[in-house]
Amino acid sequence: xxxxxxxxxxxxxxxxxxxxxxxxxxxxxxxxxxxxxxxxxxxxxxxxxxxxxxxxxxxxxxxxxxxxxxxxxxxxxxxxxxxxxxxxxxxxxxxxxxxxxxxxxxxxxxxxxxxxxxxxxxxxxxxxxxxxxxxxxxxxxxxxxxxxxxxxxxxxxxxxxxxxxxxxxxxxxxxxxxxxxxxxxxxxxxxxxxxxxxxxxxxxxxxxxxxxxxxxxxxxxxxxxxxxxxxxxxxxxxxxxxxxxxxxxxxxxxxxxxxxxxxxxxxxxxxxxxxxxxxxxxxxxxxxxxxxx
Numbered sequence: 001x002x003x004x005x006x007x008x009x010x011x012x013x014x015x016x017x018x019x020x021x022x023x024x025x026x027x028x029x030x031x032x033x034x035x036x037x038x039x040x041x042x043x044x045x046x047x048x049x050x051x052x053x054x055x056x057x058x059x060x061x062x063x064x065x066x067x068x069x070x071x072x073x074x075x076x077x078x079x080x081x082x083x084x085x086x087x088x089x090x091x092x093x094x095x096x097x098x099x100x101x102x103x104x105x106x107x108x109x110x111x112x113x114x115x116x117x118x119x120x121x122x123x124x125x126x127x128x129x130x131x132x133x134x135x136x137x138x139x140x141x142x143x144x145x146x147x148x149x150x151x152x153x154x155x156x157x158x159x160x161x162x163x164x165x166x167x168x169x170x171x172x173x174x175x176x177x178x179x180x181x182x183x184x185x186x187x188x189x190x191x192x193x194x195x196x197x198x199x200x201x202x203x204x205x206x207x208x209x210x211x212x213x214x215x216x217x218x219x220x221x222x223x224x225x226x227x228x229x230x231x232x233x234x235x236x237x238x239x240x241x242x243x244x245x246x247x248x249x250x251x252x253x254x255x256x257x258x259x260x261x262x263x264x265x266x267x268x269x270x271x272x273x274x275x276x277x278x279x280x281x282x283x284x285x286x287x288x289x290x291x292x293x
Contacts, residue, residue: 003220003259005100009211013102015144016111016137021099029089031077033070041138041145042066050153052131062151091265095237100228107139114155116236130155130234155231168193168292169241169268182253183261184272188241194293196235200246200286201225202279210282215252218284219259226289227263235291238267242290246277249284256285 004022006014019039027035047069049062063069084092101112114132133151137144170189177186202225203211203218212218227237245260247253253274264270270289279286 005221005224008217012104016102016109017099019144020111020113020135021097025090025093028077033074039146040066041147046148048150050150052152052154054154098227098231100224109137111135111137116231171268183257183269185269188271190241190292196230196233196291198226198229198289200288202283202286215255215284216259219256222285222287223263226287230291235293237263239291239293240270240289241292243270243272244288245274246286247274248279250276
Protein backbone atom coordinates (compact mmCIF):
# COMPACT_ATOMS: atom_id res chain seq x y z
CA UNK A 1 0.00 0.00 0.00
CA UNK A 2 1.35 3.44 -0.92
CA UNK A 3 -1.18 5.49 1.08
CA UNK A 4 -0.47 5.94 4.79
CA UNK A 5 -3.64 4.67 6.55
CA UNK A 6 -2.91 6.78 9.64
CA UNK A 7 -2.14 10.07 7.85
CA UNK A 8 -5.48 11.72 8.63
CA UNK A 9 -6.08 10.28 12.09
CA UNK A 10 -2.94 9.61 14.15
CA UNK A 11 0.29 11.55 13.67
CA UNK A 12 2.40 9.20 15.81
CA UNK A 13 1.34 6.02 14.04
CA UNK A 14 1.55 7.87 10.72
CA UNK A 15 5.18 8.80 11.49
CA UNK A 16 6.09 5.21 12.40
CA UNK A 17 4.36 3.92 9.25
CA UNK A 18 6.34 6.35 7.08
CA UNK A 19 9.64 5.17 8.59
CA UNK A 20 8.91 1.44 8.38
CA UNK A 21 7.12 1.40 5.04
CA UNK A 22 7.64 4.39 2.73
CA UNK A 23 11.20 5.33 3.67
CA UNK A 24 12.42 1.78 4.21
CA UNK A 25 11.10 0.57 0.85
CA UNK A 26 12.46 3.56 -1.04
CA UNK A 27 15.90 3.11 0.52
CA UNK A 28 15.87 -0.67 0.00
CA UNK A 29 15.06 -0.61 -3.72
CA UNK A 30 17.63 2.18 -4.18
CA UNK A 31 20.25 0.23 -2.17
CA UNK A 32 20.87 3.52 -0.36
CA UNK A 33 21.33 3.09 3.40
CA UNK A 34 21.73 6.85 3.87
CA UNK A 35 18.01 7.33 3.15
CA UNK A 36 17.04 5.38 6.27
CA UNK A 37 20.12 5.56 8.54
CA UNK A 38 18.75 8.54 10.45
CA UNK A 39 15.68 6.54 11.48
CA UNK A 40 17.67 4.23 13.75
CA UNK A 41 18.99 4.62 17.30
CA UNK A 42 22.61 3.54 17.07
CA UNK A 43 23.32 3.18 20.77
CA UNK A 44 22.03 -0.13 22.12
CA UNK A 45 20.58 -1.33 18.81
CA UNK A 46 19.91 -5.07 18.75
CA UNK A 47 17.94 -7.40 16.46
CA UNK A 48 16.75 -10.98 16.87
CA UNK A 49 16.24 -13.42 13.99
CA UNK A 50 13.14 -15.58 14.47
CA UNK A 51 14.43 -17.96 11.78
CA UNK A 52 10.83 -18.35 10.56
CA UNK A 53 9.99 -20.68 13.43
CA UNK A 54 7.39 -20.55 16.21
CA UNK A 55 9.90 -21.99 18.68
CA UNK A 56 11.60 -19.17 20.64
CA UNK A 57 14.44 -21.55 21.56
CA UNK A 58 15.48 -21.41 17.89
CA UNK A 59 15.58 -17.62 17.74
CA UNK A 60 19.06 -16.14 17.54
CA UNK A 61 20.81 -12.85 18.18
CA UNK A 62 21.30 -11.76 14.59
CA UNK A 63 22.70 -8.25 15.00
CA UNK A 64 24.37 -6.91 18.12
CA UNK A 65 24.85 -3.45 16.65
CA UNK A 66 23.62 -1.25 13.83
CA UNK A 67 26.79 -1.68 11.78
CA UNK A 68 26.26 -5.42 11.38
CA UNK A 69 22.61 -4.90 10.47
CA UNK A 70 23.58 -2.29 7.85
CA UNK A 71 25.92 -4.79 6.16
CA UNK A 72 23.20 -7.43 5.95
CA UNK A 73 20.57 -4.88 4.84
CA UNK A 74 22.81 -3.81 1.95
CA UNK A 75 23.47 -7.45 1.01
CA UNK A 76 19.73 -8.20 0.94
CA UNK A 77 18.98 -5.04 -1.05
CA UNK A 78 21.52 -6.05 -3.68
CA UNK A 79 20.19 -9.62 -3.81
CA UNK A 80 16.63 -8.33 -4.14
CA UNK A 81 17.51 -6.14 -7.10
CA UNK A 82 19.37 -9.00 -8.78
CA UNK A 83 16.47 -11.41 -8.24
CA UNK A 84 13.49 -9.14 -8.91
CA UNK A 85 14.90 -6.40 -11.12
CA UNK A 86 14.10 -2.69 -11.08
CA UNK A 87 10.76 -2.64 -12.89
CA UNK A 88 8.04 -1.74 -10.43
CA UNK A 89 10.08 -3.07 -7.48
CA UNK A 90 8.93 -0.31 -5.14
CA UNK A 91 5.26 -0.91 -5.91
CA UNK A 92 5.78 -4.67 -5.49
CA UNK A 93 7.16 -4.18 -1.97
CA UNK A 94 4.32 -1.82 -1.04
CA UNK A 95 1.83 -4.48 -2.13
CA UNK A 96 3.60 -7.11 -0.06
CA UNK A 97 3.79 -5.02 3.13
CA UNK A 98 1.09 -4.75 5.80
CA UNK A 99 1.52 -2.45 8.80
CA UNK A 100 -1.71 -1.88 10.69
CA UNK A 101 -0.91 -2.92 14.26
CA UNK A 102 1.12 -0.31 16.13
CA UNK A 103 0.98 -0.25 19.94
CA UNK A 104 2.14 2.96 21.60
CA UNK A 105 2.69 3.56 25.31
CA UNK A 106 4.23 6.91 26.11
CA UNK A 107 7.47 7.23 24.16
CA UNK A 108 7.84 3.57 23.16
CA UNK A 109 6.02 1.56 20.49
CA UNK A 110 5.74 -1.91 18.96
CA UNK A 111 4.99 -2.12 15.24
CA UNK A 112 3.94 -5.42 13.62
CA UNK A 113 5.10 -5.37 10.01
CA UNK A 114 3.96 -8.28 7.84
CA UNK A 115 5.17 -9.41 4.42
CA UNK A 116 2.83 -11.42 2.22
CA UNK A 117 3.59 -12.02 -1.42
CA UNK A 118 4.13 -14.62 -4.10
CA UNK A 119 6.39 -12.88 -6.56
CA UNK A 120 8.61 -14.11 -9.37
CA UNK A 121 12.29 -13.95 -10.20
CA UNK A 122 13.29 -12.65 -13.58
CA UNK A 123 13.97 -16.17 -14.85
CA UNK A 124 10.43 -17.22 -13.91
CA UNK A 125 11.10 -19.12 -10.69
CA UNK A 126 8.44 -18.29 -8.11
CA UNK A 127 9.63 -16.84 -4.81
CA UNK A 128 7.25 -17.08 -1.83
CA UNK A 129 7.50 -14.80 1.19
CA UNK A 130 5.33 -14.90 4.27
CA UNK A 131 6.78 -13.57 7.53
CA UNK A 132 6.59 -10.71 9.98
CA UNK A 133 8.91 -8.51 11.99
CA UNK A 134 8.13 -6.71 15.24
CA UNK A 135 9.91 -3.36 15.44
CA UNK A 136 10.79 -1.72 18.75
CA UNK A 137 10.50 2.04 18.37
CA UNK A 138 11.26 4.95 20.67
CA UNK A 139 10.48 8.65 20.50
CA UNK A 140 13.66 10.71 20.73
CA UNK A 141 13.47 14.52 20.82
CA UNK A 142 9.99 14.38 19.34
CA UNK A 143 10.82 11.99 16.48
CA UNK A 144 10.17 8.26 16.29
CA UNK A 145 13.21 6.02 15.78
CA UNK A 146 13.88 2.28 15.44
CA UNK A 147 15.63 0.85 18.51
CA UNK A 148 15.68 -2.78 17.32
CA UNK A 149 13.47 -5.57 16.09
CA UNK A 150 12.57 -9.23 16.27
CA UNK A 151 12.40 -10.32 12.65
CA UNK A 152 11.70 -13.21 10.30
CA UNK A 153 8.94 -14.57 12.47
CA UNK A 154 6.43 -16.91 10.82
CA UNK A 155 3.23 -15.16 9.84
CA UNK A 156 0.93 -18.16 9.53
CA UNK A 157 1.05 -21.87 10.13
CA UNK A 158 2.02 -23.43 6.82
CA UNK A 159 2.48 -21.59 3.55
CA UNK A 160 0.22 -20.17 0.88
CA UNK A 161 2.78 -21.21 -1.72
CA UNK A 162 2.26 -24.41 -3.72
CA UNK A 163 4.64 -24.76 -6.62
CA UNK A 164 2.95 -27.71 -8.30
CA UNK A 165 -0.65 -26.57 -8.26
CA UNK A 166 -2.06 -24.85 -11.35
CA UNK A 167 -2.66 -21.13 -11.06
CA UNK A 168 -5.75 -20.63 -8.85
CA UNK A 169 -6.98 -17.71 -10.98
CA UNK A 170 -6.83 -17.59 -14.78
CA UNK A 171 -8.20 -15.27 -17.44
CA UNK A 172 -9.74 -17.18 -20.39
CA UNK A 173 -7.80 -16.66 -23.60
CA UNK A 174 -10.64 -14.88 -25.43
CA UNK A 175 -11.93 -12.76 -22.52
CA UNK A 176 -12.89 -9.24 -23.62
CA UNK A 177 -15.10 -6.36 -22.55
CA UNK A 178 -16.09 -2.88 -23.69
CA UNK A 179 -13.39 -0.21 -23.71
CA UNK A 180 -15.18 1.98 -21.13
CA UNK A 181 -14.97 -0.73 -18.47
CA UNK A 182 -13.22 -0.17 -15.15
CA UNK A 183 -10.34 -1.99 -13.40
CA UNK A 184 -11.80 -5.49 -13.37
CA UNK A 185 -11.79 -8.70 -15.40
CA UNK A 186 -14.91 -9.68 -17.39
CA UNK A 187 -14.56 -13.39 -16.61
CA UNK A 188 -12.18 -15.61 -14.65
CA UNK A 189 -11.61 -19.33 -14.31
CA UNK A 190 -11.04 -20.45 -10.71
CA UNK A 191 -9.19 -23.70 -10.13
CA UNK A 192 -10.34 -25.73 -7.12
CA UNK A 193 -8.73 -24.70 -3.87
CA UNK A 194 -9.54 -23.39 -0.42
CA UNK A 195 -11.90 -20.41 -0.54
CA UNK A 196 -11.47 -17.39 1.73
CA UNK A 197 -14.49 -15.09 2.02
CA UNK A 198 -14.59 -11.90 4.07
CA UNK A 199 -17.58 -9.87 5.16
CA UNK A 200 -18.01 -6.38 3.83
CA UNK A 201 -15.24 -4.10 5.11
CA UNK A 202 -15.41 -0.35 5.61
CA UNK A 203 -13.23 2.47 6.89
CA UNK A 204 -13.70 1.49 10.54
CA UNK A 205 -10.82 0.96 12.97
CA UNK A 206 -10.66 -1.61 15.75
CA UNK A 207 -12.27 0.84 18.16
CA UNK A 208 -15.29 1.24 15.88
CA UNK A 209 -14.31 4.73 14.71
CA UNK A 210 -14.95 5.75 11.10
CA UNK A 211 -11.67 6.83 9.48
CA UNK A 212 -11.44 9.42 6.70
CA UNK A 213 -13.67 12.09 5.23
CA UNK A 214 -12.95 11.62 1.53
CA UNK A 215 -13.57 8.66 -0.74
CA UNK A 216 -9.80 8.28 -1.23
CA UNK A 217 -9.11 8.11 2.52
CA UNK A 218 -11.97 5.71 3.19
CA UNK A 219 -11.14 3.54 0.17
CA UNK A 220 -7.53 3.11 1.34
CA UNK A 221 -8.53 2.24 4.90
CA UNK A 222 -11.27 -0.10 3.69
CA UNK A 223 -8.94 -1.99 1.38
CA UNK A 224 -6.34 -2.21 4.15
CA UNK A 225 -9.02 -3.80 6.32
CA UNK A 226 -9.67 -6.26 3.50
CA UNK A 227 -5.96 -7.11 3.37
CA UNK A 228 -5.84 -7.56 7.14
CA UNK A 229 -8.84 -9.91 7.19
CA UNK A 230 -7.45 -11.95 4.30
CA UNK A 231 -4.10 -12.16 6.05
CA UNK A 232 -5.74 -13.80 9.07
CA UNK A 233 -6.56 -16.73 6.77
CA UNK A 234 -3.07 -16.80 5.23
CA UNK A 235 -4.31 -15.07 2.09
CA UNK A 236 -3.40 -11.91 0.17
CA UNK A 237 -4.95 -9.49 -2.28
CA UNK A 238 -3.43 -11.20 -5.32
CA UNK A 239 -5.56 -14.26 -4.49
CA UNK A 240 -8.83 -12.30 -4.68
CA UNK A 241 -11.02 -13.27 -7.63
CA UNK A 242 -14.35 -11.55 -6.85
CA UNK A 243 -15.10 -8.14 -5.36
CA UNK A 244 -18.35 -6.34 -4.60
CA UNK A 245 -18.16 -2.59 -4.01
CA UNK A 246 -20.93 -0.59 -2.38
CA UNK A 247 -20.63 3.16 -2.92
CA UNK A 248 -22.74 5.75 -1.13
CA UNK A 249 -22.33 8.03 -4.16
CA UNK A 250 -21.87 6.30 -7.51
CA UNK A 251 -20.19 9.50 -8.73
CA UNK A 252 -17.20 8.44 -6.60
CA UNK A 253 -16.62 5.41 -8.86
CA UNK A 254 -13.68 6.93 -10.73
CA UNK A 255 -11.98 8.30 -7.63
CA UNK A 256 -12.41 4.98 -5.83
CA UNK A 257 -10.86 3.14 -8.80
CA UNK A 258 -7.65 5.17 -8.55
CA UNK A 259 -7.08 3.83 -5.04
CA UNK A 260 -8.40 0.35 -5.85
CA UNK A 261 -5.98 -0.39 -8.68
CA UNK A 262 -3.00 0.14 -6.35
CA UNK A 263 -4.01 -3.04 -4.54
CA UNK A 264 -4.15 -5.18 -7.66
CA UNK A 265 -1.47 -3.65 -9.89
CA UNK A 266 0.62 -6.86 -9.92
CA UNK A 267 -2.34 -9.26 -9.89
CA UNK A 268 -5.06 -10.48 -12.22
CA UNK A 269 -7.91 -8.02 -11.77
CA UNK A 270 -10.80 -9.70 -9.92
CA UNK A 271 -14.26 -9.76 -11.42
CA UNK A 272 -16.19 -6.95 -9.76
CA UNK A 273 -19.62 -5.45 -9.28
CA UNK A 274 -20.05 -1.87 -8.04
CA UNK A 275 -23.42 -0.52 -6.93
CA UNK A 276 -24.77 2.52 -5.15
CA UNK A 277 -26.09 1.72 -1.69
CA UNK A 278 -27.26 3.34 1.50
CA UNK A 279 -24.39 2.98 3.98
CA UNK A 280 -24.35 3.56 7.72
CA UNK A 281 -23.43 6.90 9.24
CA UNK A 282 -20.71 8.74 7.26
CA UNK A 283 -19.36 5.67 5.48
CA UNK A 284 -18.71 6.23 1.77
CA UNK A 285 -17.72 2.73 0.65
CA UNK A 286 -17.92 -0.94 1.68
CA UNK A 287 -16.00 -3.79 0.01
CA UNK A 288 -16.52 -7.56 0.08
CA UNK A 289 -13.93 -10.02 -1.28
CA UNK A 290 -13.73 -13.67 -2.30
CA UNK A 291 -10.29 -15.28 -2.65
CA UNK A 292 -8.82 -18.71 -3.39
CA UNK A 293 -5.68 -20.29 -1.95
